[in-house]
Amino acid sequence: MKRLIIISTALALIMTGCYTEPVADFSFSPANPELGEKVYFDNLSYYADAFQWEFDDGTGSSSYNPVNIFEEAGTYTVTLKAFNNSSGFDVAYATITITAIEPYADFYVTTDLPDGDGYAAIETDLVFVGEEITFNNESLDAASVLWEFGDNTSSTIISPIITYDTPGTYTVSLHAYGLEGAVNTYSKTIEVYEGINSTVRITVLEYYDEYPVEGASVLLFPSVLDWEEETNSSYEVWTSALGKCIFEDMAEQYYYVDVLGDEHNNYDLAEESTDWIETQYLEPGYIHDFIAYVDKVDSKKKLVLTRIGMKELAKENASDKKSAEQRVEKNNKFSKKN
DSSP states (O other): OHHHHHHHHHHHHHHHHHOOOOBOOEEEESSSOBTTOEEEEEEOOBSOSEEEEEOSSSOEEOOSSOEEEOSSOEEEEEEEEEEOTTSOEEEEEEEEEEBOOOOBOOEEEEEEEEETTEEEEEEOSEEETTOOEEEEEOOBSOSEEEEEOSSSOEEOSSSOEEOOSSOEEEEEEEEEEOTTSOEEEEEEEEEEEOOOSEEEEEEEEETTTOOBOTTOEEEEESSHHHHHHTOSOOOOEEOOTTSEEEEEEEOSSOOEEEEEOSSEESHHHHHHOGGGTBOOOOOTTEEEEEEEEEEEOOTTHHHHOOHHHHHHHHHHHHHTSOGGGSOOOOOOEEEEEO
16 A cells, blocks of 8 residues: 555656646847837747747737837737647737837939039039039938929929029928838028029139138139239129039139138139139030139238238248149039030
8 A cells, every 4th residue: 555655646746747837938129129120039938839929910920039020110019829738838928119210301412513524423502594403312211202492393203303494592391201201301592593694603622621611702803913913803702601602694704713711712822823713714605613722721811911912922932832842733624515
């Protein structure tokens, strides 16, 4: 009788040890997923050999480590059921919040300038009637876009090319739409000139680093002598944020460009060569672009010297320079048929 009790007890212990309840557990990454992003599920269950996932978005999976993409922003309760061969099961839950990506709108405007056998895109904020310009879309996380060009026209093209028919100031707006309908808008102003008779668009750039110089005073002179003596000048204009200005309704001839900013001028360059200040021949019917390279100078000089005085100082300094110190030429004249 004692032996029977011992055997029965042993069998009960063996049978109990053979049956282990499954334990369901899992993690996911990334911790803060965005809309449209893949979510990876890492199965951490044990004592289980079959699994059923429910993602709370109408989909599920029986894979061990599934991947899911949630198509709408919101909060989801993900369920994992873990089963074993003994008909036991366990359930684990986790809440996942899917965040909609906020779009970011941005763009810049370019026109094409002749460059060797082709064209080079140059950023601009001043354009002419009839000139083709490209609106370059740099938006982020946008599912779609809407452009409004300020002339009662619009477009849904990613980076459209347009022309303006009438001179004026136009506010261009780019609306970037996210997957969930969120919208971000960026706007900038474009100045459109009619291009009467002979015209030239001048871009003022620092010679070495080629950054644009904003707020510089620009004058045109009909000859080098006029440039030196400050006689017979054109009307005065100031450069935009991109270092640009436009002269229109000019005579059909060459001009000599005088640039003076708070910390920049082109007087030393002019002493090296008049090519740095002489425009191309301004033939009507063309869009003429001229890059006026300048140097950064001591701003204190402007407080004690006139334009003529600063030019005379540049002439004195030039006499002390060797020809070997003159700088590499850069192409600064571009013309295309309008």
